[in-house]
Amino acid sequence: xxxxxxxxxxxxxxxxxxxxxxxxxxxxxxxxxxxxxxxxxxxxxxxxxxxxxxxxxxxxxxxxxxxxxxxxxxxxxxxxxxxxxxxxxxxxxxxxxxxxxxxxxxxxxxxxxxxxxxxxxxxxxxxxxxxxxxxxxxxxxxxxxxxxxxxxxxxxxxxxxxxxxxxxxx
Amino acid sequence: xxxxxxxxxxxxxxxxxxxxxxxxxxxxxxxxxxxxxxxxxxxxxxxxxxxxxxxxxxxxxxxxxxxxxxxxxxxxxxxxxxxxxxxxxxxxxxxxxxxxxxxxxxxxxxxxxxxxxxxxxxxxxxxxxxxxxxxxxxxxxxxxxxxxxxxxxxxxxxxxxxxxxxxxxxxxxxxxxxxxxxxxxxxxxxxxxxxxxxxxxxxxxxxxxxxxxxxxxxxxxxxxxxxxxxxxxxxxxxxxxxxxxxxxxxxxxxxxxxxxxxxxxxxxxxxxxxxxxxxxxxxxxxxxxxxxxxxxxxxxxxxxxxxxxxxxxxxxxxxxxxxxxxxxxxxxxxxxxxxxxxxxxxxxxxxxxxxxxxxxxxxxxxxxxxxxxxxxxxxxxxxxxxxxxxxxxxxxxxxxxxxxxxxxxxxxxxxxxxxxxxxxxxxxxxxxxxxxxxxxxxxxxxxxxxxxxxxxxxxxxxxxxxxxxxxxxxxxxxxxxxxxxxxxxxxxxxxxxxxxxxxxxxxxxxxxxx
Numbered sequence: 001x002x003x004x005x006x007x008x009x010x011x012x013x014x015x016x017x018x019x020x021x022x023x024x025x026x027x028x029x030x031x032x033x034x035x036x037x038x039x040x041x042x043x044x045x046x047x048x049x050x051x052x053x054x055x056x057x058x059x060x061x062x063x064x065x066x067x068x069x070x071x072x073x074x075x076x077x078x079x080x081x082x083x084x085x086x087x088x089x090x091x092x093x094x095x096x097x098x099x100x101x102x103x104x105x106x107x108x109x110x111x112x113x114x115x116x117x118x119x120x121x122x123x124x125x126x127x128x129x130x131x132x133x134x135x136x137x138x139x140x141x142x143x144x145x146x147x148x149x150x151x152x153x154x155x156x157x158x159x160x161x162x163x164x165x166x167x168x169x170x
Numbered sequence: 171x172x173x174x175x176x177x178x179x180x181x182x183x184x185x186x187x188x189x190x191x192x193x194x195x196x197x198x199x200x201x202x203x204x205x206x207x208x209x210x211x212x213x214x215x216x217x218x219x220x221x222x223x224x225x226x227x228x229x230x231x232x233x234x235x236x237x238x239x240x241x242x243x244x245x246x247x248x249x250x251x252x253x254x255x256x257x258x259x260x261x262x263x264x265x266x267x268x269x270x271x272x273x274x275x276x277x278x279x280x281x282x283x284x285x286x287x288x289x290x291x292x293x294x295x296x297x298x299x300x301x302x303x304x305x306x307x308x309x310x311x312x313x314x315x316x317x318x319x320x321x322x323x324x325x326x327x328x329x330x331x332x333x334x335x336x337x338x339x340x341x342x343x344x345x346x347x348x349x350x351x352x353x354x355x356x357x358x359x360x361x362x363x364x365x366x367x368x369x370x371x372x373x374x375x376x377x378x379x380x381x382x383x384x385x386x387x388x389x390x391x392x393x394x395x396x397x398x399x400x401x402x403x404x405x406x407x408x409x410x411x412x413x414x415x416x417x418x419x420x421x422x423x424x425x426x427x428x429x430x431x432x433x434x435x436x437x438x439x440x441x442x443x444x445x446x447x448x449x450x451x452x453x454x455x456x457x458x459x460x461x462x463x464x465x466x467x468x469x470x471x472x473x474x475x476x477x478x479x480x481x482x483x484x485x486x487x488x489x490x491x492x493x494x495x496x497x498x499x500x501x502x503x504x505x506x507x508x509x510x511x512x513x514x515x516x517x518x519x520x521x522x523x524x525x526x527x528x529x530x531x532x533x534x535x536x537x538x539x540x541x542x543x544x545x546x547x548x549x550x551x552x553x554x555x556x557x558x559x560x561x562x563x564x565x566x567x568x569x570x571x572x573x574x575x576x577x578x579x580x581x582x583x584x585x586x587x588x589x590x591x592x593x594x595x596x597x598x599x600x601x602x603x604x605x606x607x608x609x610x611x612x613x614x615x616x617x618x619x620x621x622x623x624x625x626x627x628x629x630x631x632x633x634x635x636x637x638x639x640x641x642x643x644x645x646x647x648x649x650x651x652x653x654x655x656x657x658x659x660x661x662x663x664x665x666x667x668x669x670x671x672x673x674x675x676x677x678x679x680x681x682x683x684x
Binding site for chain 2: 105106108109110111142143144145146147150151153154156157158160161162163164165169
């Protein structure tokens with residue numbers, strides 16, 4: 001097993017475990033901190049995929065900015081008491097079963113993946129440019145100009161919408 | 171890597187969206203700089219931008235179709251006509267909103283700006299031919315509509331509606347995104363045109379993965395168009411939102427989401443037409459029957475119109491299914507009722523879908539318009555505000571409104587001589603032509619059942635006495651204008667659909683890459 005594969009399994013396993021902890025933890029603060037850990041390990045997986053820029057942005061934006069907001073909300077709501085354990089009822093059982101079914105279907109669908117590796121390690125020109133800030137920037141401003149501009153429209157609409165929703169009463 | 175050359179001419183296809191976004195910016199800035207007591211100019215700016223954008227889109231509708239922005243979007247007659255329909259609906263909704271908001275002292279530039287943002291997203295969504303672009307534009311229109319739903323939060327119901335819409339909308343966006351990611355994983359591209367070939371191979375090598383991806387994308391769209399069994403959010407959200415916003419949801423959002431759905435599945439459906447056509451047919455049957463049956467017991471007219479909007483999504487899905495050839499694979503196409511060999515004339519099917527979208531837009535904007543004038547400011551969000559009794563004896567108190575509402579109801583029910591009848595005729599004919607006779611028969615039966623709850627309103631308006639203590643609802647010129655315009659459109663397009671139907675029959679969809 002190469003060092004890369006070993007790192008991948010470490011990151012992937014830690015991502016899954018900490019993501020599970022987000023859902024299963026009793027206290028909201030524990031969940032939030034597990035989410036931070038998930039973001040960090042996921043950033044590791046991105047780095048292994050040659051996507052350095054996304055790995056850095058993942059840590060900066062998600063683990064940094066968005067998690068701070070999460071923690072603010074949790075502290076403002078001051079949910080110190082853990083919620084009582086969920087009771088079983090028909091809807092929950094059906095919901096759990098369909099979630100498990102969907103998960104099984106997705107896992108089954110991944111069963112037959114293509115086997116040939118992409119062989120990028122040999123392609124030095126591609127390896128040097130791929131995933132760097134320069135390449136990503138060039139692509140965003142040229143080939144993906146239309147979605148990029150749509151994102152600015154989306155952000156403006158979201159800001160205006162957030163102000164509208166935050167107003168106590170119109 | 172070669173950098174593409176961008177010139178001003180490349181911006182021309184997105185001009186309608188640019189006009190709408192510019193109008194929204196003017197509205198937002200006018201809130202800062204124009205602090206006058208009267209705020210009637212807001213509605214005028216919004217109306218002007220929507221009419222201008224619609225005009226621009228109509229002017230470009232007959233140009234040859236081509237791909238724009240390196241194949242991320244296409245400009246074809248189909249996308250231009252969807253933009254025209256969206257702008258038409260938006261103009262009607264703005265006219266309804268002007269008085270609705272003034273009555274409630276809630277005229278704000280943000281409201282109209284969000285509507286224009288939503289319309290810009292709809293126009294771009296109709297053009298998108300690439301999954302990232304498509305998803306972002308879908309979000310532009312969704313985010314704006316979520317905020318509009320929460321605009322007038324007087325009482326618990328609107329807040330609940332907005333929250334429900336937001337959570338379920340985010341959930342459906344996640345489904346769509348998951349499906350898109352799987353599609354990218356299967357095919358290695360996000361451009362729909364490049365996706366067809368690899369997807370066709372993947373349907374044999376990784377059938378499960380490819381089918382899962384298509385199903386997730388379809389589920390995301392089915393949420394947006396409120397197709398059964400993804401319709402649960404629609405009645406509560408439609409009821410809780412301010413009535414003009416509900417009109418925008420049923421007219422604009424539905425048209426744009428359908429445009430996206432048609433484009434995605436016409437591209438991807440070529441990889442495996444049978445599976446896609448079967449899925450669309452099944453959704454169409456469930457939605458047509460389910461929507462109409464659920465609407466039957468409703469006394470609350472706003473809720474009834476929400477279920478009716480679900481049913482109309484079903485007829486439109488039938489039109490989409492008619493775009494695929496059905497060599498005996500449809501659910502009911504293999505019955506002895508099937509006629510000869512099916513030959514798809516896709517021009518007819520496109521015309522059917524677009525004409526139906528137009529018909530539904532004018533009829534539902536009008537119907538929600540009458541609902542919004544009958545709903546009094548003092549009612550708050552009480553459930554009685556939209557009760558069937560509100561319509562008792564409307565013919566004696568406000569004969570003009572009663573006649574207009576009767577026209578809208580007949581049109582929604584699909585009874586001649588209205589535009590709704592022409593729309594249904596075109597859609598059902600396209601379905602029969604492509605070998606979906608069984609589905610078309612189910613559609614006709616379902617709409618016959620639907621006639622019951624539409625005509626019940628007409629009966630209440632013309633044959634029930636007016637309540638003794640009833641307050642006469644007031645008249646406002648902008649709302650009157652919207653009602654008159656949509657009533658005239660409903661009848662005129664129903665009697666003489668000629669010119670418009672000719673335009674729409676030129677609408678094809680572009681499948682190339684440049």
